Amino acid sequence: MDSATSRGRGRRLAIVLVALASAAMLLLGACGGGDKKTDDTKAASPASTAKSGGSGGEEVKVKLTEYKFDTPMTSFASGKAYKIEATNAGVMEHNLHVFKKGERDESKAVAKIPTADLGAGKSASTTMTLPAAGDYEFVCTVPGHEQLGMKLDIKAT
Secondary structure, X not given: OOHHHHHHHHHHHHHHHHHHHHHHHHHHHHHOOOOOOOOHHHOOXXXXXXXXXXXXXXXXXXEEEOOEEEOXXXXXXXXXXXXXXXXXXXXXXXXXXXXXXXXXOHHHOOEEOOOOOEOOOOEEEEEEEOOOOEEEEEEOOOOOOOOOOOEEEEEEO
16 A cells, blocks of 8 residues: 555545544434433522522523523422513523423423523523422423423422
8 A cells, every 4th residue: 555545545544434433422422411400408498599689589690501501499389479580591592491300291381481581691580489389390491491301390288
């Protein structure tokens, strides 16, 4: 085999390896976070939120990024009002709906931010009152986002 053929094969191999590594990074990024298990030690308390007060109840900050929700609280008192302050810290549009675990009928959402989709860097708030003890979820209903892991289990006690 001559050196030109060998160099051509080496370049093709390098291109294939770079493409495979890039695809693997995209898949790993899409799989990260989002479906975090609840931790009852993060129960509702003024220390675990940014602030309390206002007519919307205790404030809970929720950060939306690509395919996950980050919040200091995953356990809430049923029947208590919480002001959910959602901030899109990602680069894509996201939204936030609160559903009873497994429910996806928008007309049965417990709460949702008032904008259809929240643009990058934007914030919106809503009031959430979980009606009864049980399992609930924060879900992004932008097509494909939940399937990529953008949901978070929460609990009402």
